[in-house]
Amino acid sequence: MPSKLPLLPCAILCAILGTATRAAAPGPPAGGAAAIASGSGTAIASGGAAAPRLLSATGLYAADGSIDPRNMPFSPQYPLWSDGADKTRWIHLPAGTKIDISAIDAWRFPVGTKLWKEFAWGGRKVETRMIWKTGPDAWVFATYAWSDDQKDAVLAPEAGIPDVIAVAPGKRHSLPSVTDCKACHASSAAIVLGFTALQLSDDRDPLAPHAEPLPPGAATLRSLLAAGRLTPQRADLALRPPRIRTSDPTARAALGYLSANCGGCHNRTGALARLDLDLFHDVGGSATAPEPALATAIDTPGRYRMPGIPPAESRVVAPGAPERSTLLYRMQSRRPSSQMPPLGTAVADREAVDLVRRWIAAMPPAPATPAAIAAGRVPPGSPAPERAGDSPAAPTSR
Amino acid sequence: MRRPLPLIVGGVGLGLAVLALGGGPAPAPAAAGPAASPEAERGQYLVRIMGCNDCHTPWVMGSKGPEPDMTRQLSGHPESLLMPPAPALGQGPWAWTAAVTNTAFAGPWGVSFSANLTPDAETGIGKWTDATFIQAIRSGRHEGQGRPILPPMPWPQYLNATDQDLRAVFAYLRTIPAIKNRVPQPIDPPESQ
Numbered sequence: 001m002p003s004k005l006p007l008l009p010c011a012i013l014c015a016i017l018g019t020a021t022r023a024a025a026p027g028p029p030a031g032g033a034a035a036i037a038s039g040s041g042t043a044i045a046s047g048g049a050a051a052p053r054l055l056s057a058t059g060l061y062a063a064d065g066s067i068d069p070r071n072m073p074f075s076p077q078y079p080l081w082s083d084g085a086d087k088t089r090w091i092h093l094p095a096g097t098k099i100d101i102s103a104i105d106a107w108r109f110p111v112g113t114k115l116w117k118e119f120a121w122g123g124r125k126v127e128t129r130m131i132w133k134t135g136p137d138a139w140v141f142a143t144y145a146w147s148d149d150q151k152d153a154v155l156a157p158e159a160g161i162p163d164v165i166a167v168a169p170g171k172r173h174s175l176p177s178v179t180d181c182k183a184c185h186a187s188s189a190a191i192v193l194g195f196t197a198l199q200l201s202d203d204r205d206p207l208a209p210h211a212e213p214l215p216p217g218a219a220t221l222r223s224l225l226a227a228g229r230l231t232p233q234r235a236d237l238a239l240r241p242p243r244i245r246t247s248d249p250t251a252r253a254a255l256g257y258l259s260a261n262c263g264g265c266h267n268r269t270g271a272l273a274r275l276d277l278d279l280f281h282d283v284g285g286s287a288t289a290p291e292p293a294l295a296t297a298i299d300t301p302g303r304y305r306m307p308g309i310p311p312a313e314s315r316v317v318a319p320g321a322p323e324r325s326t327l328l329y330r331m332q333s334r335r336p337s338s339q340m341p342p343l344g345t346a347v348a349d350r351e352a353v354d355l356v357r358r359w360i361a362a363m364p365p366a367p368a369t370p371a372a373i374a375a376g377r378v379p380p381g382s383p384a385p386e387r388a389g390d391s392p393a394a395p396t397s398r
Numbered sequence: 399m400r401r402p403l404p405l406i407v408g409g410v411g412l413g414l415a416v417l418a419l420g421g422g423p424a425p426a427p428a429a430a431g432p433a434a435s436p437e438a439e440r441g442q443y444l445v446r447i448m449g450c451n452d453c454h455t456p457w458v459m460g461s462k463g464p465e466p467d468m469t470r471q472l473s474g475h476p477e478s479l480l481m482p483p484a485p486a487l488g489q490g491p492w493a494w495t496a497a498v499t500n501t502a503f504a505g506p507w508g509v510s511f512s513a514n515l516t517p518d519a520e521t522g523i524g525k526w527t528d529a530t531f532i533q534a535i536r537s538g539r540h541e542g543q544g545r546p547i548l549p550p551m552p553w554p555q556y557l558n559a560t561d562q563d564l565r566a567v568f569a570y571l572r573t574i575p576a577i578k579n580r581v582p583q584p585i586d587p588p589e590s591q
Contacts, residue, residue, distance in 0.1 A: 179536055183543035265543055271533075272541065274525040305583055336546050337508065337584040342539065 049134040051142035055153035058130055058144075059092060060116050070095075071116075073215040076199035078208050078260035081349040083167040085119040085126070087212075091195060091219060098231040099224070104197055104284040106189035106269070109133050115192060119173075126165050127175050128153050131185065131192060139191060141181035171334075171346040180343050187270035188263075188280070197221060197283040198259065203241035207253035209351045242283040245291050254359035255281065255291050257352050258327075261341060268292065277316065293317075299366045302326045304338070320365035322357045331356060434573045441570025444563055445472075453512040453550065456499040464500075473522070473577035474514035475501035481582075484509060494549075503550055509585035510548035518576040531568040532561060548584055 052058050062068045071090040079087065093099065097110035113133040119126050125146040132140040144153030145161055160177035167173045185191055200221045205211065214220070222238045224230050244252040244259075263280030265272050277300075278292035285292070297316040304326045306314055318324035330340035332348050339345075445451070455466040456476050470476070476499065484495055484504030494505030501512045516522040523531070526541070533542030538553045540546070547553050556564075 177537075179533070179539075182533070183537060183539060187543055271527070271530055271543065303583075335586045337548070337586050338545070342543070342545050 049140060051130065051140050051155055053155050055128050055144040059114060060090065072219040073217060074195060074219040075212045075214050076194040077201060077204040077211065078199060078256040079210050079212060081261055081345055081352060082119060083173055083345050083347045085121055088118045091115045093229060098229055101230050102232060105282050111135060115195060121165055121167060125150055141178055141185065143175050145175055168347045173346065176344060183343060184264045187265045187272060188267055189269040193264045197237065198242045198281050201241040201243060203243045205253055205256050207249055209257055209355055244281055250359050250362065254356050255293055257355065258293055297327060317360055319363035320361060322360045325360050328356055328360060435569065437566045438569040438573050441566035444567050445570055453500055454515050456501050470577060471574055472515040473579045474581040475511035477580045505549060506587060507548050508587040511581050514579050514581050515571050516574055516577045517572050518578050521578050521580045522576060523571065524576060528565045528568045532564045535564055
């Protein structure tokens with residue numbers, strides 16, 4: 001026990017200065033990419049394919065520096081919020097291969113598939129991320145940091161690179177660590193989150209926050225089906241492209257946004273399935289089934305406690321009451337302990353926050369709780385049914 | 399990339415600070431019972447030498463000074479112990495404070511509470527898998543993919559452990575008594591609220 005005493009001065013200094021020495025994670029110290037076994041989140045040992053040191057060697061570009069025409073651009077209809085970055089994406093499917101879509105919400109890509117996503121602010125390229133399927137159940141995640149002269153990008157260290165560019169006053173964008181890549185991409189059966197049936201649907205949502213125009217030649221469900229790149233052939237996906245199951249345009253956009261930005265982790269197949277919060281739109285779900293988010297978030301007591309809101313009144317989504325909705329509160333937060341998503345963003349998405357607030361506010365209020373009535377938050381005449389979830393002693397696991 | 403936080407790399411030593419107040423070494427944490435397998439036995443050994451009980455088991459004042467209350471082994475900050483606002487420390491050199499239980503800590507990161515590591519399904523890690531546990535240590539994120547794990551948890555050291563050792567720790571944690579104890583969520587520092 002006495003041997004621990006010398007550690008204290010370091011602990012205190014680190015706390016004061018905020019300069020903790022993070023021990024190097026196992027793996028290459030200078031440049032890194034990690035491979036995982038699909039669905040397990042388990043790092044595989046050396047012997048797996050390694051990401052090239054330079055982006056120019058990954059196959060994204062042709063010899064003249066233009067995008068290799070074998071790589072297809074695509075644009076998910078519900079883009080992931082990345083602090084306002086301008087993003088461009090491409091996918092490479094090896095010649096003659098098809099994507100197995102028999103599990104419609106967890107596509108299986110052919111070995112050799114690569115996807116790239118370029119991040120730019122103010123016209124300057126900052127990073128390009130790559131996902132590469134290297135084996136039947138193995139993927140490599142890597143990100144490349146662009147050089148100042150914009151001529152090429154270099155593989156970032158496995159721990160990422162902090163604070164590479166200012167994205168708002170006092171806020172800077174960081175290149176993700178490999179563990180952060182895995183935190184989202186290994187938390188879903190899909191692995192690839194932006195190239196899915198919903199994201200590529202030809203029935204694109206006009207109200208999707210930060211929606212981008214389709215680039216020329218972009219891969220969509222119909223184009224992939226027409227080119228024979230999906231198996232089995234699903235003509236129904238071309239005739240009736242997937243869309244969020246609601247007739248309300250605001251709800252459609254909100255649920256689509258939540259599926260894309262939150263459903264990668266909050267779904268029923270990944271490591272957080274035990275939380276019983278499913279925000280992932282299931283294309284394979286029944287046409288008459290409610291959206292998973294409606295079934296699991298609406299009027300559901302959460303474990304998270306919002307400052308100033310009695311626990312009995314807090315809900316993941318409180319119908320008609322944005323101020324009591326932890327989902328919205330955490331979307332707005334960029335404090336480390338409460339922000340959602342917990343990584344990949346330093347600035348709240350105002351457009352999406354406004355959208356989700358309007359969606360929640362427009363819902364018919366749920367029956368009032370006794371605590372709400374006692375607190376004067378609802379008229380005394382409101383119904384006050386007894387519900388197990390109204391008790392702070394009976395929270396769900398969130 | 400994680401946001402840089404004021405991490406503490408020698409946090410387990412804080413148990414010693416409490417210990418010093420009472421004078422005299424604390425008894426070696428008693429085992430909750432025989433470990434269930436060679437892997438769990440290895441995990442029990444690792445839990446002892448990694449100092450997990452220093453912060454995840456509430457400390458009480460014993461006849462020879464502060465010591466971990468092994469009847470609440472690794473159950474984290476007691477739900478019933480509501481902490482008042484942390485004392486203001488000014489500009490230093492004092493930088494952080496700890497509860498008498500050594501399960502709540504206030505510093506530049508806000509207020510953190512040690513987690514319930516028992517197999518209770520609702521309030522502990524009973525629903526975790528070994529992959530979840532390993533990912534939490536490797537990433538420094540709650541449940542492996544959530545908010546940052548806060549000081550003084552020395553995960554930046556523990557991430558250097560092998561998968562085999564981390565699996566052993568998790569295997570041992572599965573054998574200890576499940577204790578229902580809902581640990582409070584962290585409190586952000588005042589300037590960020």
